[in-house]
Amino acid sequence: MLELKNAGKKFDSRWLFKNLNFQTQTGDFISILGPSGCGKSTLLRILAELDTLSEGSLTQPANTNPGFVFQESCLLPWLTVSENVGIGISSKTISLSEKQEQVQSILKTVKLKESGGLFPHQLSGGMKMRVSIARALINNKSVLFMDEPFAALDDFIRFELQEELLDYWKQHKMTVFFVTHSVNESVFLSQKLWLFPQGNQQEFKELDLQKKDFHPQQYRQSPEYFRLVTDISDRLRGRA
Amino acid sequence: MKQFLPTSILVTAITIAIEVLNKMGMWDPQLIPPASVIFDTIQENQEAFFSAFWDTARLSFQSLFLSFILGFTLAIIFSLNDWIKRAIFPLAIFFQTVPIIAIAPLLVIYLGYGPQTIIASAVFVSIFPILASTLVGLDTINKNLLELFQVYQRSRLQTLFYLKIPGSYHYIFAGLRISSGLAVIGVVAGEFVAGGGLGSLIDTSRTQQRIDLVFAALIGLAVIGLLQIMLLNIINLLITRYRPFKL
Structure with a gap:
């Protein structure tokens, strides 16, 4: 279980956020939602231990095996797709053949089985993001941090990747922290939302969407989905 | 090779034009000697010329190699320790502004006559581009990749060898290309004061008004510069082909 207690982050003299109190359970899919510049990515970086809190505390479970997906695909241009994905394996005890097996398996999952030998410059934007996700998922990651990973993609690829991510999460039930400024994306993907309302930085909200088991493609067309999108958009604007 | 075609055509045309004008008595060979005269001069002074050429070439390659090792190592140390960087890098910039021709006599006093002074002079000139370029490369690695x-x-070592160095590769190589030309300049400046090589040949030819011999030495220096660039291109090809940075 991960817990944030009275967490606050200050940049120079300005508080980015303050008095955050959130808890997660293993296997939660949490979207961190709010307008640009509200501190979503900073919070994600703090959760991933890439940054520190200015006040309060963060309790993390021991021995987490985290994966991180940035907004850009962040691939090393001098490495092939397989080699880039292999970076995600942090274990030193794993043999080369096991490593290659894991790389092949995850490449199959992200539909890039035939592209292992290609270099990043030979890939489309969607393929690059798939490689980045594969690198984050490999080696049975228990926690996944995603910082607006689909923001730069077109709708068609974005919907496809959202559905694939959801399928993978349903199968493996790792904890996911997903930063986005899209209400639609957060409602579609997550079980819980951490809301950063606009212009009212003291009132952070945690919402449990209480979604039942659903088929991703049908869910996007459902009245429940539209109701939640409208409700959360209103909350973010401070109208609710 | 296609990229060198316009230059080759231009050089060939100028060479032929000078040759023809010289034959017609419309060219002063004391100003710029025709290619045939330079070629004859090299043949006449074969032993002295090739011995000087070999000395200068050897010292240029050695200096470039030493500059790379020193410049690259210093850049790595600077990137790992900001305090050392802030202490030493401004001094490196300061010394870079001092002309080598003013430093070279001092090097003779410290190190005496001989190859050690020539190498010191060449390293002094050619180390800075490698150091500065490598440092820029190491400092501009994508923040997300570091995270x-x-x-x-x-x-830290894995990050250095598998991310920072390969990520700075193009910067390092650009620095090396600039330094390869500077190494030849540094060697010649060193040879002017410490003796030996094509630098010394130019100096003595100047006192004897042997323009043809000066031009022969200049062509020799250009060939050394080209050989260095060719070697660097071969190394670049091997590195990009075999990619020794795999994690």
Whole structure:
């Protein structure tokens, strides 16, 4: 279980956020939602231990095996797709053949089985993001941090990747922290939302969407989905 | 090879034009000697010329290699320790502004006559581009990639060898290309004061008004510069082909 207690982050003299109190359970899919510049990515970086809190505390479970997906695909241009994905394996005890097996398996999952030998410059934007996700998922990651990973993609690829991510999460039930400024994306993907309302930085909200088991493609067309999108958009604007 | 075609055509045309004008008595060979005269001069002074050429070439390659090792190592140390960087790098910039021709006599006093002074002079001139370019490359690595290595618990050494150095590769190589030309300049400046090589040949030819011999030496220096660039291109090809940076 991960817990944030009275967490606050200050940049120079300005508080980015303050008095955050959130808890997660293993296997939660949490979207961190709010307008640009509200501190979503900073919070994600703090959760991933890439940054520190200015006040309060963060309790993390021991021995987490985290994966991180940035907004850009962040691939090393001098490495092939397989080699880039292999970076995600942090274990030193794993043999080369096991490593290659894991790389092949995850490449199959992200539909890039035939592209292992290609270099990043030979890939489309969607393929690059798939490689980045594969690198984050490999080696049975228990926690996944995603910082607006689909923001730069077109709708068609974005919907496809959202559905694939959801399928993978349903199968493996790792904890996911997903930063986005899209209400639609957060409602579609997550079980819980951490809301950063606009212009009212003291009132952070945690919402449990209480979604039942659903088929991703049908869910996007459902009245429940539209109701939640409208409700959360209103909350973010401070109208609710 | 296609990229060198316009230059080759231009050089050939100028060479032929000078040759023809000289034959017609419309060219002063004391100003710029025709290619045939330079070629004859090299043949006449074969032993002295090739011995000087070999000395200068050897010292240029040695100096470039030493500059790379020193410049690259210093850049790595600077990138790992900001305090050392802030202490030493401004001094490197300061010394870079001092002309080598003013330093070279001092090097003779410290190191005496001989190859050690020539190498010191060449390293002094050619180390800075490698140091500065490598440092820029190491300092401009994508922040997200550095964090990625942090998330996957890579050590500082792994980050250096598998991310920072390959990520700075193009900067390092650009520095090396600039330094290869400077190494030849530094060697010649060193030879002017410490003796030996094509630098010394130019100096003595100047006192004897042997323009043809000066031009022969200049062509020799250009060939050394080209050989260095060719060697660097071969190394670049091998590195990009065999990619020794795989994690």
